[in-house]
Amino acid sequence: MKALERYWFGDVALGRPYLLLRMVLVLLAFDTWLNMMPDGAKYGVGAFNVAHFPWFDGFVPSAGFYLGVLAFTGVLALSQALYRPHRIAIVLIAMGYTLGWSCSLLDSVPYHYLLSLYLVCFVFFPMLSARAAFSRSDRVPRGSVAAYVLFCVTTAIVYFYVAAWAAARGESYWLPMACCVGYLAVSMQDRVELPAIRLLAPMLVAAPLTFHLATPQEGWLPLYMTGIALLVFSPMHWVHAFGRALTQPARGLVDETEPAQGGLDERASQVFYLSLFGLVVAPMLSMFVDLPGVKTGCSLTAIAMLVVMGRQLYFTPRWRPLWRVASLFGGCLALLVTMSASDARFDYYRQGALDADRRGDTEAAMMFREKAERYAP
Amino acid sequence: MASLETEPPPARPNGKARRRGGAFIAAFVVLQFLIPLTYLARDDAADERFTWRRLTETDAPTCETEASLERLNGEREAVVLEKLIHQDWVAYVAQGRRAVVEAFLKQQCEADGVVSVALLNRCDDDRGVREFTLRCGGERAHETMKTAGR
Numbered sequence: 001m002k003a004l005e006r007y008w009f010g011d012v013a014l015g016r017p018y019l020l021l022r023m024v025l026v027l028l029a030f031d032t033w034l035n036m037m038p039d040g041a042k043y044g045v046g047a048f049n050v051a052h053f054p055w056f057d058g059f060v061p062s063a064g065f066y067l068g069v070l071a072f073t074g075v076l077a078l079s080q081a082l083y084r085p086h087r088i089a090i091v092l093i094a095m096g097y098t099l100g101w102s103c104s105l106l107d108s109v110p111y112h113y114l115l116s117l118y119l120v121c122f123v124f125f126p127m128l129s130a131r132a133a134f135s136r137s138d139r140v141p142r143g144s145v146a147a148y149v150l151f152c153v154t155t156a157i158v159y160f161y162v163a164a165w166a167a168a169r170g171e172s173y174w175l176p177m178a179c180c181v182g183y184l185a186v187s188m189q190d191r192v193e194l195p196a197i198r199l200l201a202p203m204l205v206a207a208p209l210t211f212h213l214a215t216p217q218e219g220w221l222p223l224y225m226t227g228i229a230l231l232v233f234s235p236m237h238w239v240h241a242f243g244r245a246l247t248q249p250a251r252g253l254v255d256e257t258e259p260a261q262g263g264l265d266e267r268a269s270q271v272f273y274l275s276l277f278g279l280v281v282a283p284m285l286s287m288f289v290d291l292p293g294v295k296t297g298c299s300l301t302a303i304a305m306l307v308v309m310g311r312q313l314y315f316t317p318r319w320r321p322l323w324r325v326a327s328l329f330g331g332c333l334a335l336l337v338t339m340s341a342s343d344a345r346f347d348y349y350r351q352g353a354l355d356a357d358r359r360g361d362t363e364a365a366m367m368f369r370e371k372a373e374r375y376a377p
Numbered sequence: 378m379a380s381l382e383t384e385p386p387p388a389r390p391n392g393k394a395r396r397r398g399g400a401f402i403a404a405f406v407v408l409q410f411l412i413p414l415t416y417l418a419r420d421d422a423a424d425e426r427f428t429w430r431r432l433t434e435t436d437a438p439t440c441e442t443e444a445s446l447e448r449l450n451g452e453r454e455a456v457v458l459e460k461l462i463h464q465d466w467v468a469y470v471a472q473g474r475r476a477v478v479e480a481f482l483k484q485q486c487e488a489d490g491v492v493s494v495a496l497l498n499r500c501d502d503d504r505g506v507r508e509f510t511l512r513c514g515g516e517r518a519h520e521t522m523k524t525a526g527r
Contacts, residue, residue, distance in 0.1 A: 008402060009395060014387075045463040050480045052426065105477065106465055110432050117409070124401075126387040143387050146398050150405060157409045161429040215433045359460050 008149050011142040013190045013236035015243040017125045018133035020231050022081040029078035031220050032070040038344045040067045041352030042106055052102040061103045064293035069100045071297030075331035076304055083327035085127050086308040094119035111221040121151040130247035140240045142190055149187045156183035178207035190236050205233035271321055278325030285332040289339050298332055346375040421475035438502040440471035449490045473498050478509050479518055486513035
């Protein structure tokens, strides 16, 4: 194998892509709900919009559209993090999330573009089960995951440009450059033939941690990048032990075992009806969220889940469809709890009221203010 | 019984899969290198999207804007931007973000009897004082630098 091929297709501990995918999906779900949704009221105001890309010219996204896309993306992301992700679902999350920020310049947060790039990498990640990523023995399962290396290189390119622009402005650039070098080197640390890198790589975590904790940054970027750095730079035995502890309940899920009693047909039909019932009921939770577009977003998530399950839904005697529906339920419930327990919904209505007041739209201001008062902390 | 035993890791890619994967990786990486470089060729220096120039927070300039439009009868009329569009868009217009300025001026031209629209932006950074004017029916707004900033 040539050196370049060895770099991209060499072994990595499977626990890293497993945990990375889930961590980013969980953060992304709560990030969309807590940080992006409260800004939704500014969409569609004055029928004015400029999008990131010309193919949206003439399209003015309304608040309902924006919140619906975010609800869809968030619920689907969390449901995929809770139970074994499906590639189609990751594609839909990537499309939904990218549509969310790209439909308007109102969302010009640089790390949102970065998350879209990460989601593209995730589409090519292996969709591992907890049992595949974390063996019961102390041997760490490893395999070739080029998309994980691409994820690291993507991160390195971002740091490279942060360093380059800093250098062009005459500012200090050694810290982002150290992050760049660190991410390029660290993707090789799990290969047995490179003991020196395995020894040194974890120490390089100091660079991204210092960079993100010491420099003021927008939104949850430090949270994402700190978590990513810890998972990518930590020694593989630490990642393995952490992952094993974290996935202990998931590895014990009843999934593949044969039914104790009753035939396969009977079991398959039970699973089919229960899954369908769950798919209809789960989005109903969003009725209590009381934000425009969220009901539609959650209903689309249920349809997406139906597409993801496909034939599995009525042909399998296994419990897998039920776990998928349960994860959808978990996503919808988490959205409801997050909106009820946080100030996100209040902020949405408060900002809408302030903007309507500024524009002299008394009717809209009154509607927003009424809701803001209802959800005031 | 497929069971609680460890499942096998994903299969190692064969030659064909490696070649296809390699082509995708090369395209993705090259694109990521090229997109930030497009900043150097952009007309609008305020457009820093996809460049990673602002991954860390930097001070935003303080800018103010005034808009006016000229009617068919020659009268000039002041436009209160805050009454028409969201405050975030007003900030974009004030900073002279070209795409937003163009869209705003064109939207004002859609009203009846408007001949031209003008914007006067004042920023406390390199942008200084700039004027944008659009004669309705024209394609692009005309930009005039009145004074350089700091």
